[in-house]
Amino acid sequence: MNNTLADREDGGAPSASSQGTVAAPEATPSKPRRGRPPGKQAKVAAEQLRRHHFTFVRAAIEGVPLRRAWQNYLAFEGGPDDERHFAARLGKLQTLIHQAASDRGLGAQAQRALARFSTVELEATTTPGPAIQVAQAIPVIPNLDEWVNQRCAELGIDWDYQTQADWLTDYEAAFGLDQPAPPQSASRALAELERPTLAYPALPALQEQLASLNALASTLARGPALSDPLSSWLSADLTRRLNQVGALTLQQLIGFINLHHHRWWTQVPRLGQARGDRILAWLKPLAEELQLPLKEVACKPLMQLTLARASTLARLDPASQKRFGIVPLDRLAVPPEIDGRHGLFRIPGDNTLGVNTDLEAIFAWLRRHQESPRTSASYGRIVERFYLWCLWVQKKALSSLVEDDFHEYRRFLSKPPADWVQTQRAGREMAEWRPFKGALSQSSQKLNFSVISALLSGLISAGYIRANAAAGVLPAMKLQHFGLNIDRTFDDAQWSWVMHCWQSLYDKCGPGARAESTADKSFLRAAGLRRTRLILELGATTGLRLIELVTTRRGALKREVVDGQAVWILKVVGKGFKPREVLVYDDIKALIDQHHHDMATAGTDFDAKNPRVRDLLNPDARLESNLRDCQSPLPLPFPAPSNDGRADASGEVASDPTLLPLIGALRKAPPKWALDANGVAMMDRSAGGNADRYGSLDPTALYQSLKRFLGTCCELAEAAGKEIDHEALGRASTHWLRHFFANSAAADNVMPAALMAAMGHSSLQTTSIYLRTERRLVVSEMSKMRRRG
Structure with a gap:
């Protein structure tokens, strides 16, 4: 039987009972004791103790406040952020150290090591085992900053009354710290572990x-x-959460973080950023020590890395950045034997x-579509991965492909293949970039x-190649014809429920039904x-x-008289830059006015410092001052600004209400990563503001808002059993x-020509x-058939 903690009060020698002296048995067997056997709770294996545990205990001995010691050395383990928890953990570690030392015959050394603490309130700790003899706590010595602040307050002087060196001299004299350095052997022992930064020089009495x-x-x-289970390092709660995502050991945790990058903690149930950052800070040096380091994309935000790399590439010769590999076409170097000169x-x-x-032919063909940014981006992705496949898989020039290659x-x-698929976000300038997101x-x-096929046809018409080997592939693919799926719409029951849900949610935060005031209970909500x-x-x-x-502006909404009826007409520039007009009902015009009032209240309706305004030609925003000078013959979805973005007589840039978006932002954009004057990526706190000058929304933001x-x-419908x-x-x-709009108009017998104009279709x-x-014809005619018995 293993000796218990109580058996080793003499520093490791076994007690009499452990050497063979056995008490006489009782006449009648005693009732079995409930719970753990005596001493079972105190018995631990030495491998449970790690270096950070000793570092935490040493910090407490040296007088570091428990909260600071916990945050520096044990916070990654998890657990309550509470002083009682810190003290209880310290008491448990004392017990573990003494038990492990006793098992090795080092009980006396443990007695000396755990003799006294400077900042631990013994009453707050768990009751230590009988082998731990803790002496009376020595006086707490403040750190230098605390002592100088106290002296300045007492004397009514400032920090700069004397130099830092003079303050340090006075501090050492006040507490008798001006003693000789510890012996070399002690210094060597101190260097064996990471030593917490002391708030003051160690007292000579503490050296032993x-x-x-x-x-x-x-x-x-x-x-x-690497094979250590996470339970050896982290709390039971954190271990359970990480085990749920398949991270059972240190090696698996490092691999999981490398796979999911900087925001890896979002993949772990109820982990949160704060605990995720603590785990990452602890794991990073440990992973380097284990020679399985964390990737840079796991330790820093993607935008920060993107800006830093862009800054580095900008200082290099563009020719030196090109290489032959699975890289974007603008950084691709093609070997002469397959570059197409002799295709x-x-x-x-x-x-x-x-x-x-x-x-060069690919780039020239893509330039034909640059007036439509979204089309150009889509075509660019398709051609890019196709050309990389030509070079890397088929090892052929594009102009040498035959029909079998396309199959x-x-x-x-x-x-x-997996090495062609990008599983996480990565900028085009990063090594992790890949041309595919998955199977198509x-x-x-x-x-x-x-x-x-359109690319090859374009190259034929340009006189670059003489045959299109893909021409016969598309008809032979026998793929299902994917037309316009008009069934992706709401039915009457769904639409009625959506409106009901909206009203129910709004009643909880909008103007109170009984309140005289119209003030919102929660404005942003x-x-x-x-x-x-x-x-x-x-919609x-x-x-x-x-x-x-997101690109149509208020200036495109006009009051017009049509056949003697005053109506609101919205002029829209849509797909293919085709202009059209749509009717806006009076109650929806009131919703637009209310929304613009909300934007003004939220302060997102105008940002004089932002020079950019979104439009259909460039949804990422163009300079407002360039709108009037735009040479495109295509009509803009809003009028050019009256002041052309220039300052008025007072020197301030004036707002132009006609440029307010129909639907805009209600919160300013968060701070973004930017390059400072030295080209270093940093978080620009002053950059938080509108996405454009008048608070336009990014298309993705509007899409996600409605999806939520x-x-x-949907969740309310399931809960209500609708x-x-x-x-x-x-x-x-x-x-x-x-x-839904088109199906509703068709069901209400709107003339096809009117519906075509409202939808902006090019063909009836x-x-x-x-x-x-x-469908109607089939149902109508087939219903005439008589069923035969």
């Missing part, structure tokens, strides 16, 4: 105690290993593109081959719901696309509003899909 503790640490503290289908001589290689590429698209669906494959109602109503009655909702609301409606299609409602998005054939003529 600290030397004993460090000697124990060298003997008892077990070094880390199988190359036409010798000049061509209308004025290019010599396949890569191979189709199989590649359906299941790209059949509809995406069809789009890819359509773009590739109520204003956000009012904006959601505006999105729903505007369901005008059919505006997502990009049109519709997700809430007989509606919950699954479909959970998939609803902003584009469902456009289909597209609009006729909503009429469901074929």
Whole structure:
């Protein structure tokens, strides 16, 4: 049987009972004792003690406040942020150290090491084992800063009354700290472990105690290993949460963080950023020691790394940045033997593109689509991964591909290799960038081959190549025809429930029904719901696309008289830069006015420091001062500013109400990473403001806002047991509003020509899909059939 803690009060010698003296048995057997056997709780294995445990105890001995010692050395373990917990943990560690030392015959050394503490209130700790003899606590000595602040307050002087060196001399004299340095042997022992920064020089009386503790640490503290279970390092609660995501050991935890990057903690149930950051700060030096370091993308925000790398690349020669690899095309260096100069289908001589290689031809073809940023970006992604496949997989020039190569590429698209797939966000300038996000669906494959075929046709017409080897692949793919899915819409029951949910949520935070005042109980929550109602109503009655909702401005809304009726007409520039007009009802105009009032209250309606304004041509925002000088013949979705972004007579930049977005932001953008004057990435706290000068929303922000609301409606429907299609409602998005508008208009017998104009379709054939003529004809005619018995 293992000896208990009580058996070793003499520093390791076994007690009489452990040497064979056995008490006489009782006449009748005693009732079994409930709970753990005596001494079981105190018995621990030495491998449970780690270096940070000794560092925490040493900090307490040296007078570091328990809270600071906990935050510096043990906070990553988890547990309550409470002084009683810190003291209880210290008491338990004393017991563990003494027990482990006794098992090794080092009980006397443990007695010296744990003789006294300077800042520990013994009553707050768990009751130590009988082998721990803690002497009376020595007086607490303040650190230098605390003592100087106290002296300045007493004498009525400032810090700069004398130099730092003079303050240190007075401090050492006041507490008798001006003693000789400890012996070399003690210094060597102190260097064996990470030593906490002392608030004051160690007292000579503590040197022997600290030397004993460090000697124990060298003997008892077990070094880390990649195979260590997390339970050896973290609290039971943290271990359980990390085990749920498959991180059982230190090696698996490092791999998990490297996989999920800087915001890895979002993948762990109820972990949170604060505890995630503490774990990361503890794990980073440990991982380096174990020769399995954390990646840079796991330790720093992606935007910070992106800016830093962009700053570095800007200082380099562009030619030196190019290489042959799975990299973006703008950083790709192609070997001469496969660059297309001698391709199988190359036409010798000049061509209308004025290019010599396949890569140059690709860039020239993409420039034809640069007037439409979204189309250009989509085509660029498709052509980029196709050309990288040509070089890396087929090892051929683009101008040398034959039809069999394209069949191979189709199989590649359906299941790209893992090293071609990007699992986490990474900028195009980063080494982790990859051309695929995963396998492509059949509809995406069809789009890819359509773009590739268009590329090759364009190169043929330019006189660069003489044949399009992909021309016969697309018809032979036999893929399902993916037309416009007009069933992605709300039915009457779903729409009624969505409106009911909105009203219920708004009643909880909007103006009180019984209150005389119209003040909101929670302004931002109520204003956000009012904006959601505006999105729903505007989308369901005008059919505006997502990009049109965020780029159309108030100046495009005019009061017009049509056939003697005064109505609100909204002029929109939509897909393909095609202008159209839609009708806005009076009650929705009132919602727009209320939303703009909310923006003014929130302070997001105008930001004079921001020079950018979004438009359809450049949703990422263009300079307002360049709007009037825009040479594009296409109409803008809002008028040019009257003051052209210039300052008025007072020197202030004046606001132009016509540039307010129909739907805008209600919160200012958070601070962003930026480069300082030295090119170092830093968080720019002054950068928080509007996304553009008049508070326009990013399309993704509007999309996610509506998705969250519709997700809430779905959850409420399931909880209430509503007989509606919950699954479909959970998939609803902003584009469902456009289909809902068209389906509702068709059901109300709106003329197809009017619906075509309102939707902005280029062909009546597209609009006729909503009429469901074929379906109605089939149902009407087939219902005439007589059932045969």
